[in-house]
Amino acid sequence: MNTNEMISKRLAVAIEAARLGGEYLLEMGRTASFTVSEKGENDFVTEADSGCEAIIIKTIKRHFPGDGIFAEESGSEAGVESGRWIIDPIDGTVNFSRSIPGYTISIAWELERYQPLVGVVYNPRHDELFCAAEGSGAFLNGQPIAVSTVTDPTRALIATVPPHRRRDRYGRYHEQAERLFLGTSDFRSYGSCALEMAYIAAGRLDGYYEMSLGYYDLAAGLALVREAGGMGTPVDERTPFTDTHCDVVASNGLIHAQILHMVQQ
16 A cells, blocks of 8 residues: 555545544534543643544554554553554533533644644534645645635734743743734634644734644644645754644644744743
């Protein structure tokens, strides 16, 4: 099987897994009572996170039993194949627990670490499925999408959010946010990294900055943004992405250097 076939088949399975997970989350949101627990500082989890993740992994394993897995709740599982899946069963758990529509299922697949070839971000409450595969473009519910054409940062609508899991880094973020606020048009925050990056891919936002993320938060979003014509990079090339720590800037590509400059000063 060549790489293009591998990518195409995994995209189809990622979409299948996301929709199955979305059905489960919608049902849980309608009928189930669940507890919300804190697994780290301002890092919450519900039974639905684990249940959705199990559905996604089961779907993947049915088709690709040899693939590796890196999932937010269950961790890493080595595979006999060279690729691995990166899974966030609910990106925006607080939104889900409060019945706020902005939560997503995020699924990516990669051969080389931190270079996702497939990305699917599904918002079940709005039934919006964003997907991308390397070389094939990005799509929303089957229709092609592309990043915005904004070239002036002062006209840019960006998403950014304080490091709620790392409040010890807030002082640095505060300085960065002030520069971003003065250098762009306006801010938004939706409570889901994957959703915000999908919105960049769809041209709804022009840029995004966040620190202290896990790679599962942004892997699928990276694939979407890049295939839609944008850019997603570490804030500092000397501090590349790892599974547990990512400071990321994403944009339409046209204002990427300016946003990086505001953040890096």
